[in-house]
Amino acid sequence: MRNYLSLNDIDDLSSWVEEARKLKQNPTSHKNLGEGKTLCLLFFNNSLRTRLSTQKAALNLGMEVIVMNFGNEGWALEYGEGTVMDQGTSEHIKEAAQVVSQYCDIIAIRAFAGLKDKEKDEAEEVLIGFKKYALVPVVNMESSVGHPLQALADAITLAEQHTKKNPKIVLSWAPHPKALPHAVANSFVGMMRLQDAEFVITHPKGYELNPAITEGLTIECDQKKACENADFIYVKNWSSYSDYGKVLHQDSDWMMTKEKLGDAKFMHCLPVRRNVVVEDAVLDGGQSLVIAQANNRTFAAQVVLKKLLE
Amino acid sequence: MRNYLSLNDIDDLSSWVEEARKLKQNPTSHKNLGEGKTLCLLFFNNSLRTRLSTQKAALNLGMEVIVMNFGNEGWALEYGEGTVMDQGTSEHIKEAAQVVSQYCDIIAIRAFAGLKDKEKDEAEEVLIGFKKYALVPVVNMESSVGHPLQALADAITLAEQHTKKNPKIVLSWAPHPKALPHAVANSFVGMMRLQDAEFVITHPKGYELNPAITEGLTIECDQKKACENADFIYVKNWSSYSDYGKVLHQDSDWMMTKEKLGDAKFMHCLPVRRNVVVEDAVLDGGQSLVIAQANNRTFAAQVVLKKLLE
Amino acid sequence: MRNYLSLNDIDDLSSWVEEARKLKQNPTSHKNLGEGKTLCLLFFNNSLRTRLSTQKAALNLGMEVIVMNFGNEGWALEYGEGTVMDQGTSEHIKEAAQVVSQYCDIIAIRAFAGLKDKEKDEAEEVLIGFKKYALVPVVNMESSVGHPLQALADAITLAEQHTKKNPKIVLSWAPHPKALPHAVANSFVGMMRLQDAEFVITHPKGYELNPAITEGLTIECDQKKACENADFIYVKNWSSYSDYGKVLHQDSDWMMTKEKLGDAKFMHCLPVRRNVVVEDAVLDGGQSLVIAQANNRTFAAQVVLKKLLE
Numbered sequence: 046m047r048n049y050l051s052l053n054d055i056d057d058l059s060s061w062v063e064e065a066r067k068l069k070q071n072p073t074s075h076k077n078l079g080e081g082k083t084l085c086l087l088f089f090n091n092s093l094r095t096r097l098s099t100q101k102a103a104l105n106l107g108m109e110v111i112v113m114n115f116g117n118e119g120w121a122l123e124y125g126e127g128t129v130m131d132q133g134t135s136e137h138i139k140e141a142a143q144v145v146s147q148y149c150d151i152i153a154i155r156a157f158a159g160l161k162d163k164e165k166d167e168a169e170e171v172l173i174g175f176k177k178y179a180l181v182p183v184v185n186m187e188s189s190v191g192h193p194l195q196a197l198a199d200a201i202t203l204a205e206q207h208t209k210k211n212p213k214i215v216l217s218w219a220p221h222p223k224a225l226p227h228a229v230a231n232s233f234v235g236m237m238r239l240q241d242a243e244f245v246i247t248h249p250k251g252y253e254l255n256p257a258i259t260e261g262l263t264i265e266c267d268q269k270k271a272c273e274n275a276d277f278i279y280v281k282n283w284s285s286y287s288d289y290g291k292v293l294h295q296d297s298d299w300m301m302t303k304e305k306l307g308d309a310k311f312m313h314c315l316p317v318r319r320n321v322v323v324e325d326a327v328l329d330g331g332q333s334l335v336i337a338q339a340n341n342r343t344f345a346a347q348v349v350l351k352k353l354l355e
Numbered sequence: 356m357r358n359y360l361s362l363n364d365i366d367d368l369s370s371w372v373e374e375a376r377k378l379k380q381n382p383t384s385h386k387n388l389g390e391g392k393t394l395c396l397l398f399f400n401n402s403l404r405t406r407l408s409t410q411k412a413a414l415n416l417g418m419e420v421i422v423m424n425f426g427n428e429g430w431a432l433e434y435g436e437g438t439v440m441d442q443g444t445s446e447h448i449k450e451a452a453q454v455v456s457q458y459c460d461i462i463a464i465r466a467f468a469g470l471k472d473k474e475k476d477e478a479e480e481v482l483i484g485f486k487k488y489a490l491v492p493v494v495n496m497e498s499s500v501g502h503p504l505q506a507l508a509d510a511i512t513l514a515e516q517h518t519k520k521n522p523k524i525v526l527s528w529a530p531h532p533k534a535l536p537h538a539v540a541n542s543f544v545g546m547m548r549l550q551d552a553e554f555v556i557t558h559p560k561g562y563e564l565n566p567a568i569t570e571g572l573t574i575e576c577d578q579k580k581a582c583e584n585a586d587f588i589y590v591k592n593w594s595s596y597s598d599y600g601k602v603l604h605q606d607s608d609w610m611m612t613k614e615k616l617g618d619a620k621f622m623h624c625l626p627v628r629r630n631v632v633v634e635d636a637v638l639d640g641g642q643s644l645v646i647a648q649a650n651n652r653t654f655a656a657q658v659v660l661k662k663l664l665e
Numbered sequence: 666m667r668n669y670l671s672l673n674d675i676d677d678l679s680s681w682v683e684e685a686r687k688l689k690q691n692p693t694s695h696k697n698l699g700e701g702k703t704l705c706l707l708f709f710n711n712s713l714r715t716r717l718s719t720q721k722a723a724l725n726l727g728m729e730v731i732v733m734n735f736g737n738e739g740w741a742l743e744y745g746e747g748t749v750m751d752q753g754t755s756e757h758i759k760e761a762a763q764v765v766s767q768y769c770d771i772i773a774i775r776a777f778a779g780l781k782d783k784e785k786d787e788a789e790e791v792l793i794g795f796k797k798y799a800l801v802p803v804v805n806m807e808s809s810v811g812h813p814l815q816a817l818a819d820a821i822t823l824a825e826q827h828t829k830k831n832p833k834i835v836l837s838w839a840p841h842p843k844a845l846p847h848a849v850a851n852s853f854v855g856m857m858r859l860q861d862a863e864f865v866i867t868h869p870k871g872y873e874l875n876p877a878i879t880e881g882l883t884i885e886c887d888q889k890k891a892c893e894n895a896d897f898i899y900v901k902n903w904s905s906y907s908d909y910g911k912v913l914h915q916d917s918d919w920m921m922t923k924e925k926l927g928d929a930k931f932m933h934c935l936p937v938r939r940n941v942v943v944e945d946a947v948l949d950g951g952q953s954l955v956i957a958q959a960n961n962r963t964f965a966a967q968v969v970l971k972k973l974l975e
Binding site (some may be wrong): 083144 | 711713721724737842941959
């Protein structure tokens with residue numbers, strides 16, 4: 046494996062999940078693997094779980110970690126070809142990516158969708174820019190299109206539940222006051238394609254995800270119907286894709302409740318707005334897996350770093 | 356010991372001070388104790404001494420350290436019960452504290468008083484929120500009410516002076532252009548209650564500390580009289596407690612001078628505004644202990660971390 | 666060596682370059698030297714290369730690293746003698762430097778020129794303030810006057826090219842939309858004085874560097890003539906020195922082109938604005954040394970840290 050940019054870089058999800066679960070049993074079992082190696086984390090956006098869990102994963106493997114908030118601490122990057130750089134950008138991705146590569150062994154990058162320009166976001170210019178010019182492996186810590194470390198952690202969490210062979214898993218849109226990216230939903234859908242499951246996506250009309258991503262999947266716009274007899278309900282807000290980056294409405298009827306949840310387990314990537322996305326009773330009840338999901342972020346990152354080091 | 360939230364978590368101050376002084380003689384004597392353990396420092400406010408000395412203490416114990424400026428790098432936290440989170444806050448303390456706990460072995464937190472809402476400040480919502488929901492020990496790196504690592508460093512500094520059995524120690528208010536919290540003064544007073552000393556507090560009328568904290572202690576509003584024959588004078592500004600968070604006046608007559616200091620040793624937690632809080636002649640003279648106090652911050656933190664690791 | 670503040674702290678450039686090149690062959694050959702030692706990086710300005718390469722250098726030597734963005738994370742510092750600190754500054758350099766010294770073994774500082782007040786910039790108040798009061802060695806990571814780590818990396822890069830004994834080296838001004846400091850140019854000139862080379866400086870009239878720095882050197886204001894038969898052309902923008910900190914013009918005729926470069930190698934400290942300072946064809950061609958220069962920043966820092974540790 047050269048990079049971890051998307052779920053396409055996973056050759057065999059179930060063996061990765063198994064390996065991550067082994068690492069969880071004994072997190073420092075490969076402490077020598079990372080000795081003398083450095084991971085550089087570049088954040089273009091805020092982060093709590095990703096920031097801490099990826100560092101922890103690297104430390105578990107014996108790596109050194111250098112963290113940089115690129116936006117505040119570095120220089121504004123240019124991605125265009127042939128640009129006359131007489132405006133706001135001070136450094137081109139060509140130089141930046143090559144330069145950073147010389148100071149570390151793996152580069153991990155977080156750069157969210159701007160939600161203004163669909164074409165620009167879909168090009169994943171920051172992630173792909175680094176991938177194109179970096180001399181070392183690149184890890185996606187959430188790009189404008191996907192969040193494959195989250196999806197891998199979610200797969201680990203599902204596996205830990207030892208459910209029946211073909212569980213019913215629902216991805217449900219939920220209301221949110223701000224426009225949020227599609228990355229988590231996109232990667233969850235992608236991960237579902239690598240699992241045996243009865244998978245249903247539910248959202249209000251107008252909140253369809255990129256049709257290229259959901260092609261051939263079941264979409265049910267009646268949330269209650271979609272959630273019936275579910276084993277897992279993964280809740281997440283995203284902004285409109287067709288009316289790109291817009292909040293069309295914040296229909297509070299779509300908030301996840303204990304009633305709608307039924308006997309299903311509740312999943313969310315966090316951070317989550319209580320009583321907007323999901324009611325307190327769900328998060329504080331025994332069916333919520335959100336803390337376990339966050340914990341598995343460490344072992345998702347660790348299995349990725351381990352494979353890149355090997 | 357489960358946490359280090361306030362001086363109440365110290366079972367025997369003199370033995371802690373003794374242990375800290377031993378660590379100072381040989382800072383890396385317990386380098387194996389922290390092996391494979393991670394300390395996570397969460398800053399909601401600026402810091403110089405606390406930031407560096409707490410990291411140094413952890414490194415001396417062989418721990419890994421992850422530092423996060425929560426305010427800028429993470430998500431705005433919600434502390435209320437049952438809040439409908441459709442406003443500025445993105446993540447609830449319930450999730451944040453549990454999640455962070457899974458990536459480290461000890462969490463240390465700095466979150467100053469806002470000085471707008473006494474009740475909110477006194478509830479120490481950030482520190483107590485983390486304590487309530489965290490799954491690992493929590494250390495107070497200055498909360499809205501106290502700064503027990505500073506007070507412990509001050510106790511170490513006093514002990515190093517080998518003074519007479521019952522020294523006269525004065526806590527004197529000093530002028531300052533900005534409204535400052537009460538935390539350092541509160542913890543110094545609390546620490547004085549654990550020492551044999553003739554302790555006097557002096558401040559202008561209107562600058563009384565929380566009466567619950569100073570109950571039964573000597574308060575003398577004539578600064579010169581209070582300082583007479585003092586062995587140590589600890590100087591600190593704080594804003595009004597009764598007219599909460601207000602700067603009532605900046606009476607420069609209260610600045611500490613060489614003349615008022617007499618033969619006493621001068622103490623201050625730093626940062627200090629020269630020629631406002633204290634004149635140059637004091638800080639540059641031989642009676643100032645401020646640099647030694649700052650140095651002892653490392654060993655105060657180290658003894659706390661050591662006890663939490665054990 | 667007590668500090669690394671300027672090129673004056675290099676006793677023998679060629680032996681330093683040789684030592685750096687040996688470290689480059691085997692970066693972790695002195696991993697034990699830094700064991701138990703801590704480097705504290707204090708940034709008053711943005712940084713990419715310096716931030717990452719200096720950390721990497723320290724890690725290669727087995728040191729611990731503590732990074733602090735002083736401007737955002739600490740307190741505003743006062744440098745004046747006898748100031749009544751009732752305005753914006755909260756802590757005096759006298760305290761700050763002594764305090765930081767107690768938490769680490771080496772302090773490295775970046776504090777750019779403000780380009781408003783020549784006298785203040787030339788006093789290098791941040792760097793010299795730390796040097797004056799620190800109790801441990803101080804390293805210049807770019808001050809208001811010089812960038813000696815960059816110049817040392819440039820010397821390593823030149824040596825790696827195995828050129829003829831007395832190469833022709835040109836330092837050429839280039840246009841830039843923003844006012845930039847003189848530090849890199851100053852240190853490059855200083856480093857040239859320690860090399861055998863035919864050295865020529867070229868810039869438009871009005872962009873003369875500090876005459877005390879260029880005294881006795883060849884200055885040729887016709888850029889094409891200056892570049893004729895050059896072996897190396899080091900390109901850099903700087904603002905006016907006589908009309909201090911001003912952008913007099915952005916004459917695009919001065920951009921470095923493939924044509925002007927001829928057979929010379931191209932050098933630049935980065936970040937560089939493409940098609941403003943230098944055209945794409947130069948950076949993307951085989952004669953550019955900029956990535957190698959950036960790589961050598963690690964070994965420049967490493968040789969400096971090694972000498973300070975020894």
